[in-house]
Amino acid sequence: MSWFLLLLSSTVLACRAAVCPCERPELCLHIRQERDFEVFVFDVGGKAWKSYNWSMVTTVATFGKYDPELMCYAHSKGARVVLKGDIPLSYIVDQDNRTAWITEKVNLAKSQFMDGINLDIEQSVEEGSPEYYALTDLVKETTEAFHRELPGSQVSFDVAWSPKCIDKRCYDYVAIAESCDLLFVMSYDEQSQIMGDCIAMANAPLSQTLNAYDQYLNLRIDRKKLVMGMPWYGYDYPCVNLTQEGTCYIAKVPFRGAPCSDAAGKQKTYKWIMKQVNVSLSGRLWDNEQRAPYFNYKDEQGQIHQVWYDDPESICPKADYVTSKGLRGIGMWNGNILDYSDEPVARQQTAMMWNALLGC
Ligand SMILES: *[C@@H]1O[C@H](CO)[C@@H](O)[C@H](O)[C@H]1NC(C)=O
Numbered sequence: 001m002s003w004f005l006l007l008l009s010s011t012v013l014a015c016r017a018a019v020c021p022c023e024r025p026e027l028c029l030h031i032r033q034e035r036d037f038e039v040f041v042f043d044v045g046g047k048a049w050k051s052y053n054w055s056m057v058t059t060v061a062t063f064g065k066y067d068p069e070l071m072c073y074a075h076s077k078g079a080r081v082v083l084k085g086d087i088p089l090s091y092i093v094d095q096d097n098r099t100a101w102i103t104e105k106v107n108l109a110k111s112q113f114m115d116g117i118n119l120d121i122e123q124s125v126e127e128g129s130p131e132y133y134a135l136t137d138l139v140k141e142t143t144e145a146f147h148r149e150l151p152g153s154q155v156s157f158d159v160a161w162s163p164k165c166i167d168k169r170c171y172d173y174v175a176i177a178e179s180c181d182l183l184f185v186m187s188y189d190e191q192s193q194i195m196g197d198c199i200a201m202a203n204a205p206l207s208q209t210l211n212a213y214d215q216y217l218n219l220r221i222d223r224k225k226l227v228m229g230m231p232w233y234g235y236d237y238p239c240v241n242l243t244q245e246g247t248c249y250i251a252k253v254p255f256r257g258a259p260c261s262d263a264a265g266k267q268k269t270y271k272w273i274m275k276q277v278n279v280s281l282s283g284r285l286w287d288n289e290q291r292a293p294y295f296n297y298k299d300e301q302g303q304i305h306q307v308w309y310d311d312p313e314s315i316c317p318k319a320d321y322v323t324s325k326g327l328r329g330i331g332m333w334n335g336n337i338l339d340y341s342d343e344p345v346a347r348q349q350t351a352m353m354w355n356a357l358l359g360c
């Protein structure tokens with residue numbers, strides 16, 4: 001191809017990318033205003049977003065395929081839409097590679113009319129390693145570039161439920177929190193490293209979850225940078241045996257240095273859980289220590305399972321903590337996994353899950 005044609009085709013591409021796909025061109029404008037309380041939703045694709053409670057949503061992190069219709073709609077509701085950012089850390093130790101990656105993301109945000117980026121780097125990192133410093137620099141440089149190129153844009157970073165090297169994620173949490181707009185604290189998968197008995201337990205036990213916020217706050221991380229992430233999913237564990245007291249022993253599946261893990265179970269959506277609890281052996285049970293619901297069921301092969309999950313009753317004290325501590329807001333993984341059908345029971349359960357985000 002000649003120089004001229006190459007130039008022409010890239011110009012055409014650039015122009016086409018910049019055309020606003022919304023019905024009204026003003027819907028492509030970036031969202032700049034800050035709202036007092038964040039409701040941060042991860043969306044994994046499809047059209048479930050049409051049924052979200054948009055009077056609450058402030059940010060949608062799009063982990064599915066780019067959906068211009070979602071962008072236009074969110075903007076019409078004053079909500080931000082942000083990109084997903086994920087890159088193997090070994091690649092961005094190199095400054096040129098890091099800068100190139102950031103530039104690519106800023107350009108993508110511009111061409112898709114997005115309002116920021118959510119950095120979802122869940123890799124293990126050793127303290128003091130080249131990756132450790134590169135990660136801190138990545139967050140800082142990404143935030144600077146987005147704020148410079150897209151004024152009012154939001155850069156968020158996903159952290160584990162506790163800052164104590166969970167899953168060997170030994171990051172510089174303090175520096176990362178300082179340089180980005182907010183941390184989405186993934187207050188779930190809290191059984192990823194089981195050190196005691198290999199038994200099924202709650203995805204996000206109440207006191208363990210809240211104590212971990214005190215750990216973040218003790219690092220002098222600004223409370224207004226913390227968004228509490230709720231699980232809208234649970235874990236289904238096949239029981240190696242189920243004791244008379246109802247303890248479900250699980251297979252030993254090691255993870256990042258721990259002998260057992262929630263990897264022995266399968267993640268299940270709240271939608272699935274609400275159907276399965278009705279055909280369970282036990283019906284909904286409540287664990288008073290972990291403050292979480294669970295149930296037992298038998299599958300078609302006769303295998304007993306125990307399912308641990310969150311519902312409005314377990315979510316509401318967490319949401320109350322968010323307001324009483326004055327945190328930045330709340331969110332969930334992920335918005336898609338409720339039952340958004342027209343069925344009356346499903347509608348009510350779904351509305352209650354959304355409303356639980358605002359507290360009891
Ligand atoms: C730069 O990034 C690419 C992937 O985008 C990777 O293959 C390459 O190894 C990286 N280079 C360095 C020096 O890290």
Ligand SMILES: *[C@@H]1O[C@H](CO)[C@@H](O)[C@H](O)[C@H]1NC(C)=O
Binds near residue numbers: 240241242243249
């Ligand atoms: C259940 O399995 C666990 C782990 O294999 C074992 O320690 C325990 O004794 C078993 N309990 C019963 C009642 O079989």
Ligand SMILES: *[C@@H]1O[C@H](CO)[C@@H](O)[C@H](O)[C@H]1NC(C)=O
Binds near residue numbers: 275
């Ligand atoms: C589950 O059972 C309850 C109580 O019997 C009933 O009200 C509800 O409709 C059922 N839910 C589903 C999803 O079938």
Ligand SMILES: *[C@@H]1O[C@H](CO)[C@@H](O)[C@H](O)[C@H]1NC(C)=O
Binds near residue numbers: 053055351354
């Ligand atoms: C959506 O959330 C608002 C609170 O912001 C609540 O008043 C309203 O009832 C919710 N809508 C539905 C359908 O539940």
